Amino acid sequence: MITHGIDGLLVRPRDTMDLANGLTQLVLDADRRASLAAAGRRRVEEYSWPHVVQQVISYYERLLDSQRGSRLPAYITHPPL
Structure with a gap:
């Protein structure tokens, strides 16, 4: 835009x-x-690919942090950018 x-x-x-x-x-x-x-x-x-990927990873990390104590795994790994 x-x-x-x-x-x-x-x-x-x-x-x-x-x-x-x-x-x-x-x-x-x-x-x-x-x-x-x-x-x-x-x-x-x-809107570059690395920036968008980092935003998606950050979103899922925040989602996992908000679910601490649930049955989700305690950690998640992802390849470095």
């Missing part, structure tokens, strides 16, 4: 003038261009 002005620019579909205006903004403002690029890269990393 792109948040307009935060990690990208959104333009109206099939609106060439809107696209041209957005591109012109980026060409003329190097600081904004760099800021959007860096924020966009951080956003992409949130």
